[in-house]
Amino acid sequence: MAADQANGRPTASSDKTPYRHPIPWQSEEFYQHDKLDAELERVFDICHTCRRCVSLCQAFPTLFDLIDNSPTLELDGVDKKDFYRVAEQCFLCDLCFMTKCPYVPPHEWEVDFPHLMLRAKAVHYREQGASLRDEALTSTDLLGRLAGIPVVSATVNHLNQSPRVRASMEAALGISKDAPLPDFAEELASHQLARLLADGDDPEPKAGERTSGKVALFSTCYGEHNDPEIVTDLARVYRHNGIALRTVEKERCCGMPKLELGDLEAVRRAKEANIPQLLRLVEAGYDIVAPIPSCVLMFKQELPLLFPEDADVQRVKERIFDPMEYLSLRQKEGLLRTDFQHSLGKVMHHAACHQRVQNIGSKAREILSLIPDTSVEVIERCSGHDGTYTVKAEFHAHACKIGRPIAQRMKEANPAHWGSDCPLAAEQIRELWGLEEAPRPQTPWRMLAYAYGLED
Incomplete structure (x- = not known):
């Protein structure tokens, strides 16, 4: 049963499928x-x-x-x-x-x-209000702009690896000295993506029943400032599959960190910055794809429930996709390439919470299982990372307790490849596994890039 877009209530087709009410936060x-x-x-x-x-x-x-x-x-x-x-x-x-x-x-x-x-x-x-720490941790656009300056990023990354500095940060700000903090990249994902897209002509898009074959990549704060590879890997896989690409210019944080803080006015401001430009892309025939599940969920679920009468929000909701969900749709439309050059062997895949609650199924397993001589086991448990939760000193031990069973299963399985829908969740698992012994985690689309023979 689908929920009615205007009021979130069930349609007449069924009275048993779960649904959610709009959030009357402006009352x-x-x-x-x-x-x-x-x-x-x-x-x-x-x-x-x-x-x-x-x-x-x-x-x-x-x-x-x-x-x-x-x-x-x-x-x-x-x-x-x-x-x-x-x-x-x-x-x-x-x-x-x-x-x-x-x-x-x-x-x-x-x-x-x-x-x-x-x-x-x-x-x-x-x-x-909120503490200085909580305001800073959830101001991802500002953090990215400041720490993303090349000279500054190298300094910040170095300080974040210093036990003495981390101990001081915990004492002064309450940022856990043991929690993994993401590095800041020296070059933005948007710059790397622009260079990649300028290298060769864009393929002629082939539209399917659900997909247009034209995708605008919403890099996300994490992809833009911390891990551009998740964006460029995805771009290479999509181009290999004949999908025309472009960037989302002047994108802002999706608003999920501020939602978790309870700052709903900041969520509204993020919505007002992002939705108009995403809508223009949708009206130009583009689908939207973001490499972080929380960002996809924000546009698919939370913003539509916070702004149920905003037709533009509802329009964008219908055209934003999880990366592997989009490839699954292309496969069903007969538009996914299967010219794999390498098998993956045993794969352990962690299904991130905000991917699971999109109700789309395990698309990573579905697509990776198409690769010859590849078996995929999916772990459906919370990693404990959960936005800023694991970074806060008072919650870090709880976060580790939540995520430790996943790390143990990964370690015991000894897979040839492993990873998660969410790169942040993967880093939490890797930390619990043991940095010195854990292989590098991979997004599902990086595994695909390897299978296709696209790796640099």
Whole structure:
């Protein structure tokens, strides 16, 4: 059953498929403490009687510990001032809604735990703001512009590797000294991509039933400033498959980091910067692809629910794709090349949370399995990275506990190739595996580039 674009409610074709309501964040009632506390109390009591999601993240153990250590051993014994302790442990992975909770709409109890936690974060942000650390970590555009200056990036990268500096950062700012911090690239992805696209003529695009064969690559903050390779690898694979490419000029952060912070006005500003230019590309016949699952999810789900009456947001939603989802569609349309030069052998692939909750299935496994003499095992567990969660000193141990089972399975499997839909999740797994012994993780499209014989 598809959700109606205007109101998020189910269409008449079915009354059992889960759906989500629009988020009424622009209403003053959304921020009223008594209304928020009443809804938190209602949903927390449902979670307390169920406890099915206890193993997903630290939010649920925090809630259940509050209850189990209260004088009454029930929710009524918990001080409402402690409710936010649950919300700050939620990193909006959406897995409880998508994979565990039996009470999501259309169930009459209409539980949407992640979006209730978002509401609590938004109220907290409006009333108390955020720390310097949290504002800085979620200001990815600003960080990229400052740290991306070549001389500055080399210095920042060096400092981030210094145990003494990292210990000082933890003491002064609360940034975990043990958390992996991404390097900043000396050259932006957009510059590398422009050079790659200038090398040879663009292929003549072949349109399929769902795909136009023309793609605008939304590099994302991480791809643009930290790991341009995820963008250029994707570009080479797409061009090999006859897909015409271009960049998204003047793109801004998708807004996901600010969403996780509860700064919904910053999300609105990001939307107003990105949507007009993405819409122009869509109207020019381009599909949009981004190499980070969280960014795709932002445009596919969160912005449409935050701005349900914005027709432009809804239009972009229909034309943005996960990288492997797009290749899967091309394969179904008979437009994917299978001239593979190398097999991959045993592949271990981590399905990132924000890819899984797009409800598109494991497209990485589907496409990589087309390569001869290649077997793909998918791990569907949270890595614990989750945006800025693992970087914060007070949460890093919880993040490691969440992600350690994946690292253990990867290590025991000893695959020829391994990686994740999300490069940040892969780095978290690699850290838990052991930097000295873990092979380099790869995106699914880098594995494809190797299979096609496209590697430099």
